[in-house]
Amino acid sequence: MLRRHLISFANTLFSVDKNVSNIVRAIHSSSQNCREVTDRKQMLRSLPTADEGTAGEKVLDVDSILHTRADTFPTLETPNKLFNGVPFMNIPIFNIRVSPNNTIISFTDAKGVPKMIRSCGIEGFKNTRKGTNIAAQATAITIGTKILERGIKTVRVRVRGLGPGRMSAIKGLQMAGLEIISITD
Amino acid sequence: MRHASFIARTVFVHNNDVETACRVLNRILGREGILDQFRRTRYFEKPFQFRRRINFERCKAIYNEDMDRKIKFVLRKNRTDPFPGSS
Structure with missing residues (x-):
């Protein structure tokens, strides 16, 4: 009699245990990832936004930087301002075309005559991999080192277009050892 | 759109901090609506899309204006009449 009781007690315990484990499973945070997405709109919303390379477009704390430093933006004297002994208007230009x-x-000289091109x-x-930020950074590093071998160190950068390579190409030029003095859109 | 190159839309880099300069530039371009305009004009905007966008912007402007007024009303201070509407 007692033994039967014990067995039933154990059974109930077991079932309770199972229930508890089920409940625990249900409130587990990983179940968020397993949720069913049937709606197309909902699916698109759950995906991460595509990288357009415009970091900081909607960041608000940049606004405070704008007023802290007066020499962030060019003035009337800028074209004649010296950077490492060369006036700003005679510094060679890197043109980055991003899509x-x-x-x-x-790479062009100050007048815009092309000297070297790399994509x-x-x-x-090839193909889809061209449009990644890693490809842009690798390209920037190779062209940057080649320019550095020619003895040019200070450059200015002009970017055009939106794409994943926008930021990483500039970063790659810096990693190659070049000194970027200005960025222009 | 043409602009004075290396005078307009230019940001100087301080202490080799390229990322901050980039972010400042992007922020300015975004706030002035240049990036939005660039994205919009890359492909032809059909007349019905143009109409819809203009209507939407108009409605949004009206809503924002009303909402601003409402928020200002709720947050107003230094009332001349301490119990408005009960005199």
Whole structure:
């Protein structure tokens, strides 16, 4: 009799245990990831937003930086201002053309005469991989080191277009060892 | 759109801090609506899309104006009449 009681007690315990484990499972945070997404709109909302390379477009704390430093923006004297002994208007230019599918970096002198051109396609990235930030950074590093070998250290950068390579190309030029003095859109 | 190159839309880099300069530039372009305009004009905007966008912007402006007024009303201070509406 007692033994039967014990067994039933154990059974109830077991079932309770199972229930508890079920409940625990239900409130587990990983179940968030397993939720069913049937709606297209809902699915799009759950996806991360595509990287357009415009970091800081909606950041508000940048506004405070704008007023702290007066020399962030060019003035009337800027073209004649000296950077490492060279006036601003005679410093060579890096033109970065960014699109969602590719990044083209060309190096020109101060007048705009092209000297060297390099793109993610030339670099060896093909098809979809051309349009990634990693490809842009690798391209920028190779062209940056080549320019550095020619003895040019200070450059200014002009970017055009929106894409994943916008920021990383500039970062790659810096990683190559070049000193970027200004960024222009 | 043409602009004075290296005078307009230019940001100087301080202490080799490229990222901050980039963010400042993007923030300014975004706030002035240049990026929005760039995205919009890359492809032809059909007349019905144009109409819809203009109508939407109009409605949004009206709503924002009303909401601003409402918020200002709720948060107003230094009332001349301490119990408005009970005199």
